[in-house]
Amino acid sequence: MPSCLVNQCISKTGKKGQSGRVVLHPFPKDFSRIKLWLTGQVFSDVDVMAQKILSQNKTNRYRLCSRHFTPDSYIINSCGRTLQDNAAPSIFPIVSEGESIIEETLKKGRKRKRSFDVETVTPP
Numbered sequence: 001m002p003s004c005l006v007n008q009c010i011s012k013t014g015k016k017g018q019s020g021r022v023v024l025h026p027f028p029k030d031f032s033r034i035k036l037w038l039t040g041q042v043f044s045d046v047d048v049m050a051q052k053i054l055s056q057n058k059t060n061r062y063r064l065c066s067r068h069f070t071p072d073s074y075i076i077n078s079c080g081r082t083l084q085d086n087a088a089p090s091i092f093p094i095v096s097e098g099e100s101i102i103e104e105t106l107k108k109g110r111k112r113k114r115s116f117d118v119e120t121v122t123p124p
Contacts (some may be wrong), residue, residue, distance in 0.1 A: 002024050002061070002063050003024075003063075004024060004063060004064055004065040004067075005062050006065070006068055006089075006092060007041055007093065008093045009065060009067065009068070009093070011024065022065050022067060023065065024063040024064070024065050025065070026063055027057060027062055027064070029054075029057055031051070031054055033088075034053050034054055036088050037088060037089055038050060040092040041092060064089050066083075067091065068089035068090070068091045069083065069090070069091070070091065073087035073089075074087070
C-alpha cells in the first residue's frame with residue numbers, strides 16, 4: 001500500500017483526514033518540479049533523491065499526500081478537486097536532520113522482515 005514520502009507523515013491510501021479522504025499524489029515527471037516538491041524536507045542529497053524518484057516515476061512508487069498542499073493548490077470541478085499543474089506542497093512537519101527516517105527506510109527496502117521469538121518446548 002502506498003504511503004506519503006514526507007518525514008513523520010502517516011497517511012496511506014484511502015485514509016480519512018479532517019476534511020475528507022486523503023489523496024496520495026504522484027510526483028511530477030519533471031526533475032526540477034520533483035526537487036520543488038522535496039523542498040522543506042531533510043535529505044542528505046536532494047538531487048540524488050529527486051533522481052531516484054524520477055527513475056521510479058513509471059510505477060508511481062513515491063507520493064505526497066493532500067495534507068501537504070494548501071486548499072488553493074486545487075481546482076474544484078465537476079469531478080471533485082484536482083491538483084493544479086503548478087502546485088507545490090508547503091505544509092511539512094518540523095523535522096531535524098537527525099530525524100530523517102525516509103532515506104533509511106528507502107535504503108532498507110519496502111518489505112520488513114518479521115522476527116518471532118520461538119519458544120522451544122521439550123516433551124516431558
